[in-house]
Amino acid sequence: MRVRNKIRPEIGDTQCGFVEGKGTTNAVYMLRMIIERALEMQKDIYLCFIDYPKAFDRVKHWEMIKQLKQLHVDGKDLRIIKNIYWQQIAAVRIENEISPFQMIKRGVRQGCVLSPDLFNLYSETILRNLDEYPGIRIGGRIINNLRYADDTVLIAENKEDLQKLIDIAATESKRMGLELNNKKTEVMVISRRSNLNADLFVDGTKLKQRDSFRYLGTIITQDGKSHTEIKARIAQAKTNFQKMKPLLTNNKITITTRKRALQCYIEPILMYGCEAWTITKEIQKKIEAAEMWFFRRMLRVPWTARKTNEEVLKETESTRSLMNRIRRRQAKFVGHIMRREGLENLVTTGRMEGKKSRGRQREKMLDGMTSWMGTKRVTDILSESWDRESWKDMIANAKGQGT
Numbered sequence: 001m002r003v004r005n006k007i008r009p010e011i012g013d014t015q016c017g018f019v020e021g022k023g024t025t026n027a028v029y030m031l032r033m034i035i036e037r038a039l040e041m042q043k044d045i046y047l048c049f050i051d052y053p054k055a056f057d058r059v060k061h062w063e064m065i066k067q068l069k070q071l072h073v074d075g076k077d078l079r080i081i082k083n084i085y086w087q088q089i090a091a092v093r094i095e096n097e098i099s100p101f102q103m104i105k106r107g108v109r110q111g112c113v114l115s116p117d118l119f120n121l122y123s124e125t126i127l128r129n130l131d132e133y134p135g136i137r138i139g140g141r142i143i144n145n146l147r148y149a150d151d152t153v154l155i156a157e158n159k160e161d162l163q164k165l166i167d168i169a170a171t172e173s174k175r176m177g178l179e180l181n182n183k184k185t186e187v188m189v190i191s192r193r194s195n196l197n198a199d200l201f202v203d204g205t206k207l208k209q210r211d212s213f214r215y216l217g218t219i220i221t222q223d224g225k226s227h228t229e230i231k232a233r234i235a236q237a238k239t240n241f242q243k244m245k246p247l248l249t250n251n252k253i254t255i256t257t258r259k260r261a262l263q264c265y266i267e268p269i270l271m272y273g274c275e276a277w278t279i280t281k282e283i284q285k286k287i288e289a290a291e292m293w294f295f296r297r298m299l300r301v302p303w304t305a306r307k308t309n310e311e312v313l314k315e316t317e318s319t320r321s322l323m324n325r326i327r328r329r330q331a332k333f334v335g336h337i338m339r340r341e342g343l344e345n346l347v348t349t350g351r352m353e354g355k356k357s358r359g360r361q362r363e364k365m366l367d368g369m370t371s372w373m374g375t376k377r378v379t380d381i382l383s384e385s386w387d388r389e390s391w392k393d394m395i396a397n398a399k400g401q402g403t
Helices: 002-010 024-040 059-068 075-085 114-133 159-175 227-243 255-271 281-299 309-315 322-340 344-350 365-370 376-383 388-397
Strands: 045-050 086-089 101-106 136-138 141-143 146-147 149-156 184-190 212-215 219-223
Touching: 002 075, 002 114, 024 136, 024 146, 024 149, 024 184, 024 219, 024 322, 024 365, 045 159, 045 212, 059 075, 059 114, 075 141, 114 146, 114 159, 136 149, 141 344, 149 159, 184 212, 184 219, 212 365, 219 227, 227 255, 227 281, 255 281, 255 322, 281 309, 322 344, 322 365, 322 376, 322 388, 365 376, 376 388
Parallel strands: none
Antiparallel strands: 045 149, 045 184, 086 101, 136 141, 146 149, 212 219
16 A cells, blocks of 8 residues: 555556546546547547557566655565565476476566556656647647556647657657557547548558547547447447347246346446447437337347337336436536546546637537536536536436437
8 A cells, every 4th residue: 555655646647547536438538528629629630549569568677666766665665566576487387397497577467456556657657758749738738648557549639749759659668668569559530531641650660540449448430429339339239139138038037137137238338438429319319229129129029010119118117218327327427527627627628729610510428418418508517517416416307318
């Protein structure tokens, strides 16, 4: 605990991995919100998704100890960590043969409760030098990277700035023993304009440019929308439903139990990352259709049967609640980040320079929540979220968009 108290204040707020109160949802939300707000101000976003091969196994022990000394970690605690990591030997056994023992000089120990904090401190040294370089300015703060453990995305407004970030990250990573994987490190340009090329390089190797990228389990596309991700989530949920079909369609099991299984094992797959979704009316219909698809399959209703949705809901003793639950999760998450005043709050409310396009604006994530909660302005719900009890009441009283 004493060592953690020394390390954790040194970890930047762009790191969401192994940080108390944060998770993949925070990282995905911030990236989607930055993209959404930049597009609103007619800005292009240049992204580089960095891949570190075997990052946790490449931590240099002597460099890690050096960083702990710089934090003035207590001598006794430092000696314990040294004893854990130094003079380690290992051998490989195959049947009755054992290889010669070798010294282990790199890598954090698997299963050690301190390893996540030690890795975060180690990786922080690499990206700390990026603070002086350009990125996306929101609320007077420049944001040029987001991280979840070793999953790192670099962010810039143009190709030249992103190349600078890549060069610094590659140089510092190599110095610390974490070389970038040139084959899996990829770039993407998110813009309202089409076919923007980004010729970016690492050590002379041109990086692949992608139209979409799976970041922390969610699909980020070059148009900055959530449509592809939501459709993929629905398809994945249906696939897992089919795997559990013997249970979910078994008439010997009560419908209440089967619905509970649906909510525990299938819907979480569909709803992963929903806190950051921008849900249009078209996508809302697909989500509601997916919910009815589950109920119809549970009752084994053939596609030729002329049974209305209302009849299916009555037989399953259900209502259309999936859409409302997604909106509630979004509202709870927004309320949580607004009261914490962290980086998530800044990317949501901070001022971004630029000019909006003429005409009707693209629907944003908070617009859908505003409609669901029965208010007219985004600023109303953001200001209300500061009061926890009032926010709970607003969520409980929300009429919702489902039937």
